[in-house]
Amino acid sequence: MFIWCRDHRLHHRYSDTDGDPHNSKRGFFFCHMGWLMHKKHPYVIELGRRIDMSDLQADWMVMFQKKYYYPLYLLVAILIPTYVPVFFFGEHWWDSMLVCYFLRYVLSLHSTWFVNSIAHLYGTRPYDKNLQPVESWFVSIVTLGEGWHNYHHAFPWDYKAAELSDYINHSATFIKFLENIGLAYDLKTASPEMVLNRIVRTGDGSHYLLDNEMSRAAVTACGPLHPLNPTYKSTLKPPRRQGGR
Structure with a gap:
């Protein structure tokens, strides 16, 4: 640990x-x-x-x-x-x-x-296109909710590690259960207004509610174009390479 x-x-x-x-x-x-x-x-x-x-x-x-x-x-x-x-x-x-x-x-x-x-290579970046981590349905399935990684890096203090706590996110559900029985407390989360502002300001346009045609067309995959395909990713320009530190 x-x-x-x-x-x-x-x-x-x-x-x-x-x-x-x-x-x-x-x-x-x-x-x-x-x-x-x-x-x-x-x-x-x-x-x-x-x-x-x-x-x-x-x-x-x-x-x-x-x-x-x-x-x-x-x-x-x-x-x-x-x-x-x-x-x-x-x-x-x-x-x-x-x-x-x-x-x-x-x-x-x-x-x-x-x-x-x-979850750092194959997916989309609806919350911050300048961050390398991506949203991956596939990873969320196999990890019980830990694949919404672009959100997690955009808002690392949010206990849900995702915008939605009730969509392929059993980890958040379990943490909420622990809060209900008194074993977890002071859970932090990003407000809807904060999330919306981040999506509009830095998102890649692929958000499930606030997407656009160009961003939808920029999604590809090796094989069937489907969110559960682990190669599902955006072909928009990736974040630029950062320095060593």
């Missing part, structure tokens, strides 16, 4: 530059999984030391998870998921391990990594 939050803060502050741990300007493979196989860029190391983590360092639960990460991982990610089918359904240990740990882990990792790759 601690390490992920640090990298995610770097990703937002230095998005798609050399200070971004999974800089999408370095290509699909790198931002999807290659960044975990490479040495970190010197900017990522340098800027990672400067990023403010004091709020998480003051949270006993986060620091407990950081301190006991490996035993907790062994227990929660491997032993418990593997043991349940063995105990309740009589599965063989090895079969249970293959499905409930290895297969589950591979699927969950690649689904998560789609947010770093597909």
